[in-house]
Amino acid sequence: LRQVRLTVVPGEYELQIVMPLSGQDPVQASRDVIIPDYSQQESCVLSDITLASRISPSEDREDPFFKNGLYIRPNASQLFGEGAANLFYYAEAYNTACAASGTDEYTMLIYVSEANRPAPLTGLEKRSKRRVRPTDVLVGRFNLAPLVSGTYFLRMVILDNANESKVEQARKFFVFNPSADSALAQPVAATETFETSGYATMPEDEVEQGLEHIQIIATEQELRRIRNVEDLNERRRLLMDFWLVRDPTPRTGVNEFRDEFYSLLMYANERYSVQRIDGWETDRGRVLIKYGRPSAIEQHQYDRGFKPYEIWNYNNISGEGQAMFVFADLDGFGDYELVHSTVAGERKLPDWIRRISESY
Known part of the structure; x- marks a missing residue:
């Protein structure tokens, strides 16, 4: 997380933030700002x-x-x-x-x-x-x-x-x-409907944020529904159904799977937020939320000749067994990008050690 101070006279401005990414188009964000006198x-x-x-x-x-x-x-x-x-x-x-x-x-x-x-x-x-x-x-x-x-x-x-x-x-x-949710939780009927759930009145911005979050672990079919469904109530139903099918104890008022998901998301925000990017949106945050906490982390902050990097080792990922992820601070902004993994569907770069060298 970084902060930049700008001294300007009162007036109306457009603030633009551009972050270059190695080998990719830069990430940009803008907003209108009014500086009162x-x-x-x-x-x-x-x-x-x-x-x-x-x-x-x-x-x-x-x-x-x-x-x-x-x-x-x-x-x-x-x-x-x-x-x-x-x-x-x-x-x-x-x-x-x-x-x-x-x-x-x-x-x-x-x-x-x-x-x-x-x-x-x-x-x-x-x-x-x-x-x-x-x-x-x-x-x-x-x-x-x-x-x-x-x-x-x-x-x-x-x-x-x-x-x-x-x-x-x-x-x-x-x-x-x-913890507070569990203290207030009551057993719920297996036939609880959308209309009687909290999703029916969920504010639109909360719905959209929830749908952004779940894309980390959603199936391809669920992702297509998120992209194609526009009606607000249907998007609310989509979010409810997503968590309902993953609830290990659907007859209680607590969804342990959802709780663990958001516990990891909050941890990612606390540890991996950088610039204006929330931790859950970074590569380390995504991997943490999708695969859980690693069994071990090797941190290499000051290895001579190399950019700062981390190796995350997992003893067992479902369908994969032992697995490894390599993240590196390629641009020096503190955002560790995923450069290599042994997990199917993730970025692979067998010669990753050369990619993270200072001479690359």
């Missing part, structure tokens, strides 16, 4: 909210993740839960005098809500009186361990003395928490 604002303003996996005091001004005396490591995937229960947040409030009504204090409300209900969740709400200043740094954390899997929002509201909202800001995030 906070100095000209008379009303209260809230910046965008940064969701982070860690925030701690820091004096290292050279660190790209340093800001206002803090080390802020963004959670690019916006996915929290098992193994990553703490949601850290950072934002800035400007011109807060507009909410003070002649006093030297204003009220800040920060809370977590469900995606379809803007009300604060119990135990996940912070209300505080804060001193008026031109720029106020808002930083803190919430423990999301009690939350079940789903889509949520972190919301910030500046309130005036009459408890009326002056300005609001929100940031969506996702929780995958099988």
Whole structure:
């Protein structure tokens, strides 16, 4: 994960990110960005909210993740839960005098809500009186361990003395928490229908993200259905059916296969995210999710004459037996690409040792 800072004057911009790939077309992404002129604002303003996996005091001004005396490591995937229960947040409030009504204090409300209900969740709400200043740094954390899997929002509201909202800001995030899901799970009837399931009302963006995830392990027939089905309800059914046929205990409210899948996905995001690429989208993340945790990993970070590389060994992959994967940081960006594997259908390069040499 890397961060780049650009100093620009207020205005409207298009941000483009281009990442070159060895022997392939570059990966590109773009988005429109509006930089407000906070100095000209008379009303209260809230910046965008940064969701982070860690925030701690820091004096290292050279660190790209340093800001206002803090080390802020963004959670690019916006996915929290098992193994990553703490949601850290950072934002800035400007011109807060507009909410003070002649006093030297204003009220800040920060809370977590469900995606379809803007009300604060119990135990996940912070209300505080804060001193008026031109720029106020808002930083803190919430423990999301009690939350079940789903889509949520972190919301910030500046309130005036009459408890009326002056300005609001929100940031969506996702929780995958099988431990909390299991605690609430109830036996389900074998005849449960789509209409009575949670998939029937699943938000479209959550459906699309779920369908992106499962393509790692989907069959060719399932991939064709994902590409060809356009109706939202049918895509919801597709996602439900995908997990249902893989559920080892369909009469319970817990799908152990799905839980393990997302446990590996979250681990991949934590360990292998690079630049703006989530860990599950990298070669190491895909292999981890598809084949499980390797039996052993050989790390070669500083071998003279070679680019950094890793060898993953598996004692037994179904239908393959013992297997090996070789990943290398070919471009120096920290994204280890798969250069060779002994598994059928994966990339093969018998002379892989030459490919990872510095002289290639």
